[in-house]
Amino acid sequence: MLQRTRFMTYLSAVAVLVGSLPSVQAQPITYRIDPVHSFIIFRVKHLNTGFAYGRFNTFSGTIVVDEQNPANSSIELEIDANSVDTGNSQRDDHLRNPDFFNARQFPKITFKSTRVRKVNGTTVEVQGNLTMRGVTRPLTARVTFTGKGRNPRGQEIIGFETTFTIRRSEFNINYGLNGGLADEVRVTFAVEGIRQ
């Protein structure tokens, strides 16, 4: 019995080791975005003075990682526009309205990658299409690998982070552009994926 336990421990250790070595994996691996340990936050300048921050609480998606051939990697993300949260329910209602997301007509914000290119050992450049308020625009973001490991349930997890800036006017979100609220919105997406 003791021998069997030792064998299982040894096997688990090998599995963890193999799982943490990116170079030995040949097949693309699909990860489901873990919404509990992932974050989509944004900031925009208010009245040309301070930054207002917000986040989306509900989103889902998948990340496909091919470490041998990064061009085979991809990401798909779907955000519930109604889940916007800035810590003030009046402002959140305003953001859901036609002044901003028009979330009743366009309840989803989506991103789908079209190309992934390796930049260096920990960074890839992801090109794709961001669709918001019925408008689709190309987006390029540098995505940094932040780590890999296992969660308490023993599932393999992987982490990435990216920060990029969009112009909201390109998505027909024009409210308050004349001095009220900046056009540029900086978005940070910190994601943890669970291997499927």
Next chain:
Amino acid sequence: MSVVLESALTAGLASLAVGAFWLLGWQLRRAEALLSALGISAGFAVLYWRVQGRPDFPPIDATQWVFWHALLAVPIGWLAGIAPAYRWVWVWGTLLGVLWLMVLPFRPLLESGFWSLTAGVGYILGFALSTWLLITLTAPLGAERGLATPVLIALLGGVSAGVLFYGAKSASLAQLSGTLGAVVGVGAPLALLRNFAIGRGAVVVAMLLFMSLWATALGFAQLTLGQLAVLYLLALTPALRLLPALQRQSPAVQFALPLATLLVVGGAVVGMTYSAYMAQSGNYYSY
């Protein structure tokens, strides 16, 4: 440019547009029905463009239909001008035109599943029929010379702006509604100077645009059915002047009753909406 200067410029340009069309109709004594409607249409188009930017056609975003309603409502406004001579063309043309205008913006809410088919058809028919009734009942106000009609409609725009701002929680719809009232209000100084009547077409296009803004606020923002119903009843208030009982009164009384109703009821509604807004969150969000 500061927000205040920007708003003043927008209001000035819209006022110039509406004033130019109306005075042209007044001077020419021809095509008054068409130019009366075109004045509001042009004024609102200028407002929309400056507040919201250039709209697409056909709009991807359904809320942009408000802009196109301003243009598409012109034939209905023109029909209103010739209504006394062509009654059945006016009745059926208006009804079918309004129904078509109300289908356009709200189809996406049916397609996205936000409204069930039954609810969506109900809302669209409700919007169309209530708009038709509103413009039918208020159109004759446009033929009345004097301050009353433009002042009452301008006041309606102010009340509507307050309810849309705090109730629907949409600053842009509130801004469009308030400035629409201001555009109609251009008729007030003209009435003082030249005993001017803004015309049936102007009233019809303005009322149709108010309904379009309120329906948009109900469908896409947070305006409640109750708030829409109150705004609708307030929009009918200027037509109280046409009641036979009031027609027998002096012009001052004919003006004072709807004015008092709009001020008291409208003020109370804005106050209640503001209180509900303030109760929602401990910290006031000032947009």
